[in-house]
Amino acid sequence: MLPVRDGVGPSQVALPAGRWSCMxxxxxxxxxxxxxxxxxxxxxxxxxxxGTGRSxxxxxxxxxxxxxxxxxxVPHEPVNPAQACVLFEDELLVVADKPHFLPVTPSGNYLQxxxxxxxxxxxxxDALTPLHxxxxxxxxxxxxxxxxxxxxxYHTLFAERNVAKSYQAIAPSTAALQFPLTRASTLVAxxxxxxxxxxxxxxxxxxxxxTDIELIETRGSxxxxxxxxxxxxxxxxxxxxxxxxxxxxxxxxxxxxxxxxGDEIDNPLRLLAESIAFRDPVSGAQRCFASRxxxxxxxxxxx
Numbered sequence: 391m392l393p394v395r396d397g398v399g400p401s402q403v404a405l406p407a408g409r410w411s412c413m414x415x416x417x418x419x420x421x422x423x424x425x426x427x428x429x430x431x432x433x434x435x436x437x438x439x440x441g442t443g444r445s446x447x448x449x450x451x452x453x454x455x456x457x458x459x460x461x462x463x464v465p466h467e468p469v470n471p472a473q474a475c476v477l478f479e480d481e482l483l484v485v486a487d488k489p490h491f492l493p494v495t496p497s498g499n500y501l502q503x504x505x506x507x508x509x510x511x512x513x514x515x516d517a518l519t520p521l522h523x524x525x526x527x528x529x530x531x532x533x534x535x536x537x538x539x540x541x542x543x544y545h546t547l548f549a550e551r552n553v554a555k556s557y558q559a560i561a562p563s564t565a566a567l568q569f570p571l572t573r574a575s576t577l578v579a580x581x582x583x584x585x586x587x588x589x590x591x592x593x594x595x596x597x598x599x600x601t602d603i604e605l606i607e608t609r610g611s612x613x614x615x616x617x618x619x620x621x622x623x624x625x626x627x628x629x630x631x632x633x634x635x636x637x638x639x640x641x642x643x644x645x646x647x648x649x650x651x652g653d654e655i656d657n658p659l660r661l662l663a664e665s666i667a668f669r670d671p672v673s674g675a676q677r678c679f680a681s682r683x684x685x686x687x688x689x690x691x692x693x
Contacts, residue, residue, distance in 0.1 A: 391538075392443055392459055394516035397507035398496065400439070400459040407454045413438075414448035417458075437461040462501060470503040476513075477531070477679055482672055484509060484518060484534040485679045490658035493526045505532065522548055525625070527640075530557070530663025530681045543671035548622065554667040556618055557627060558606070560660035560685050561636040563613035570604040573630040577623045582647050586625045588633050599623040601630045609687050612639065616664075627661065639688065660685045 392400050403420060410416040417429045417438075429448070432438050436445045438460045446458065472492040478485040486505060493500040496507060510518050521533040521544045535541045547553050575588040577599045600620035607614045615636075617627050625644070631637060632644035639660040642648040662685050667678040 394510060395461050397510040398461060398501060400461050402457050402459050405454050405456045405458055410452040412448065412452055413446050413450045416452050432460065464499055464501040467502055474505055482536060482540060484513065484536060486532050487681050487683060488524060488529055488532050490527055490529045491653045494520055494523055494532055509534065524663055527659035528661045528663060529683050531666050531679050533666065540672050547668050547671060551620065552668060556616060556665045558662045558664050558685050559615045559617055559631060560612055560639045560687060561615060561631055563608045563611055564636060567634065570602060572600060572602050573634060574598045574600045577626065577629055584643055585647055586629050588629060599626045601627060610690060612687055
């Protein structure tokens with residue numbers, strides 16, 4: 391396994407059959423947004439390596455059917471003021487309480503300012519691996535494995551739905567629905583970038599996304615709900631609440647995709663992964679972790 395550098399593991403790219411004369415030619419064609427000069431500089435810095443960790447030179451002959459590894463960097467990455475806290479750590483797990491607007495893993499323009507990279511550096515655990523995901527805008531409990539050999543067991547828990555997850559959300563109140571209720575539908579990709587949508591009546595029962603929803607409290611035009619996802623589909627909670635006519639407060643994707651801009655720190659997505667519980671497949675212990683964060687109702691404006 392190649393080493394982690396400053397909390398960041400290497401990305402990899404497969405080397406298909408082709409007529410590229412050298413590794414640099416392949417990289418420039420494979421990643422057209424990155425100029426040849428930048429790739430040459432990365433190679434000179436030792437940030438492009440083969441499977442053994444040896445540096446790859448720009449003029450090195452192209453050899454297909456292998457893999458190339460490279461360490462990403464994001465120049466001038468803005469500092470993210472959002473701070474997570476560690477709720478629990480032992481020899482198997484790290485449990486973090488993620489704030490709104492902090493990505494869990496590196497992607498796109500997010501690298502050092504991600505929960506995974508921060509925790510690797512903070513705890514000195516290069517092998518730390520996320521066991522599930524939360525959207526960048528969602529706050530709450532996130533699990534990480536400290537030992538790669540145990541990841542498969544934890545992933546099986548999620549795949550077999552043996553993890554009890556509970557969320558809170560703040561959304562419009564309604565007298566038109568009776569709670570508790572269950573929303574079940576098949577989710578498919580929307581024509582709109584980033585969005586999912588319901589395909590009502592489509593697909594088999596096993597493919598349906600299911601969410602149990604109960605009302606916790608009502609304050610005027612808004613209410614606090616508890617959401618218990620039975621399945622774990624992409625954007626499931628956000629889609630189901632919007633489909634019920636109860637879009638989660640602060641959601642810029644559902645029901646309508648709003649222009650993307652700077653984060654509204656005072657108006658985050660009011661969705662919190664409040665707790666997670668399961669029987670540990672390695673130790674056999676019953677585990678239960680709860681967020682220390684609270685979702686806040688919007689201020690009531692005077693008449």
